[in-house]
Amino acid sequence: MQIENHKEEVPFAHYCERFAALDPQEAAARTGTPFENGAFRITLLGHPYRITHPEFSISGEGGTALKSLPAQTFLMRWLLEGKQTAGSRDFLTFREMPWGELYIQPFTGRVLKRAAFSFGTRLEAFRAACTAMGGLPLQAGDAGFEFTLLGNYRLRMLLWAGDDEFPPSAQLLYSANFVDGFAAEDRVVAGDLLCNEIKANL
Known part of the structure; x- marks a missing residue:
């Protein structure tokens, strides 16, 4: 892929490599994100998305994450490093x-x-x-x-x-x-x- 936007595409490519090596079952347990049939199912700001693994692709019926590399990088970082925690009223x-x-x-x-x-x-x-x-x-x-x-x-x-x-x-x-x-x-x-x-x- 020829990189045209280094600010967005270089981090995206980096996290795609890390994402490919992710243990999906560990990520599902850590983040509370369902993983089945080779894909995570995650809802971001009310929009449900399907994210395939190990090769990253995203699909859904709406929402800005479908066309936004920063949003897709954010979701990969969540699956790589995030964790579900108890909710808070504060x-x-x-x-x-x-x-x-x-x-x-x-x-x-x-x-x-x-x-x-x-x-x-x-x-x-x-x-x-x-x-x-x-x-x-x-x-x-x-x-x-x-x-x-x-x-x-x-x-x-x-x-x-x-x-x-x-x-x-x-x-x-x-x-x-x-x-x-x-x-x-x-x-x-x-x-x-x-x-x-x-x-x-x-």
Whole structure:
């Protein structure tokens, strides 16, 4: 394969090699992801996908992961390194979790600023998109919704509309079990993927 986008294709190729060597039964037990007939079945942000093993391929009936190499890399990393944990009623900001300070700048740019300026000036469209995604409306911010990322890992996107004095702003909260189930860089990607899915439904 001729590589055209090094930022996305090089990591994707690397994880495809690691994925091929994965023990699927161990991954299924560790992540709680069913594996049968040569494929994992996983639901990301409400969309069910079928991921074959050992050669990675993904299929489904909708959702941005079908065409997104970063989303597919994220799913491979989940199967390679993630783990299912007990659910949590508590939520944390990105900064409050381990390594949050180190990754706060990419997180702020890729997730918070993007969400604020993509959705903060279009709250009604944001609400409609989140509702179409099956998001649970929250009484927080000017608009807020809760989503299931995968398994029992949940995300809350909160928006505040801008006015003449202040620009729009956003906050993303993670269920506290993210601390044990995901590395910091994967938490950044999780927020990015949520923004992509909302944008696709606007």
